[in-house]
Amino acid sequence: MRPDPLLTDALYQQVFLRAGLPMALHSSDRRFLHANDAMVDLLGYSLEELQVMTVMDVVHPEERDTSARFAAQWLAGIGRESRLFGRIVRKDGGVVSARIRKYVLDPGGPDGALVALAVIDRIDEEHTSEYASRHDDLTGLLNRRGFREALAVSYPENLPSVLAMLDVDHLKSVNDRFGHAAGDEVIVAVARTLALALPDDGVLCRWSGDEFVAFVPRPTADDFAPARLRALAYRARVPVSGGFVVPEVSVGITRFDPGTDRLDDALRRADAEMYRAKQGARAAGDACAEGLPTAP
Numbered sequence: 001m002r003p004d005p006l007l008t009d010a011l012y013q014q015v016f017l018r019a020g021l022p023m024a025l026h027s028s029d030r031r032f033l034h035a036n037d038a039m040v041d042l043l044g045y046s047l048e049e050l051q052v053m054t055v056m057d058v059v060h061p062e063e064r065d066t067s068a069r070f071a072a073q074w075l076a077g078i079g080r081e082s083r084l085f086g087r088i089v090r091k092d093g094g095v096v097s098a099r100i101r102k103y104v105l106d107p108g109g110p111d112g113a114l115v116a117l118a119v120i121d122r123i124d125e126e127h128t129s130e131y132a133s134r135h136d137d138l139t140g141l142l143n144r145r146g147f148r149e150a151l152a153v154s155y156p157e158n159l160p161s162v163l164a165m166l167d168v169d170h171l172k173s174v175n176d177r178f179g180h181a182a183g184d185e186v187i188v189a190v191a192r193t194l195a196l197a198l199p200d201d202g203v204l205c206r207w208s209g210d211e212f213v214a215f216v217p218r219p220t221a222d223d224f225a226p227a228r229l230r231a232l233a234y235r236a237r238v239p240v241s242g243g244f245v246v247p248e249v250s251v252g253i254t255r256f257d258p259g260t261d262r263l264d265d266a267l268r269r270a271d272a273e274m275y276r277a278k279q280g281a282r283a284a285g286d287a288c289a290e291g292l293p294t295a296p
Helices: 010-018 037-043 061-075 125-132 144-154 171-178 180-197 226-234 263-283
Strands: 023-027 032-035 081-089 095-105 115-122 161-169 203-206 211-217 238-240 243-245 248-256
Touching (some): 144 203, 144 211, 161 180, 180 203, 180 238
Antiparallel strands (some): 081 095, 161 211, 238 243
16 A cells, blocks of 8 residues: 555554554545555455545445534544444445444644544444344334433533434324324434434434434524424324324423533433423314324
8 A cells, every 4th residue: 555644653553554453544424545454355345446445335325314423523623533324335235233433633723624534443242232232123222321421422521512402292193093103204204304403513312212302512592492303303293093193292302511501401301392392282273193194
């Protein structure tokens, strides 16, 4: 492999190129800049091929949203050292499960551009179980454990933010009327809709059966207005026999500053706000979720 100007010291050059673990450098726009022999062997692409590709070209399609969020976080100054579990697609189409450790570097060049070093560990069944222990099987979102760890690892303490708790109303009615498979589809549809609406540096988890928790750093005035979240969930229509199930959600929102606030305290506040919203909706005579006629 030819030397790279980003690796000016001969010793570091050798360590990078000869390391047994797959390693690659990529730019802030996620273009591959350099890769060692182990990474070339893992991916099946030559160095020259990689250098005209981006990270997204080798990320499994189902995990590109997650990968993009991590990139947005470190570009925003969040999670300069991070780790995640994911799947990588080789040139031959083979899929590799991996633990990816990412370190954001400042080469000190005149343009001040950041560079990321990615280090890949192929994972075995034990690590696959570790991944499963942090994620929800149904939606693929983080579970409670994964959510707590993500906030503890990725977010600095002096980052004012918003915490929102959302409850899918009338899910039991959906299960009773249309079956539990329809109820699961409602949960998945709400999860997908909220995940797409969340800012790139936000974190969303499935907190319990019908509850989600969302964390948004540096929120704008209307980023997480309750009315907006209810409107978003309303779009997550699930087809059933003869029409649609239209989800309704109750939303509780609180300010959260990791430097001065405890996560559990913020969660209790958001939970209390959510139940106040739910009681208000019931008092106003909200109808139970039901099938709607299919739009023409």
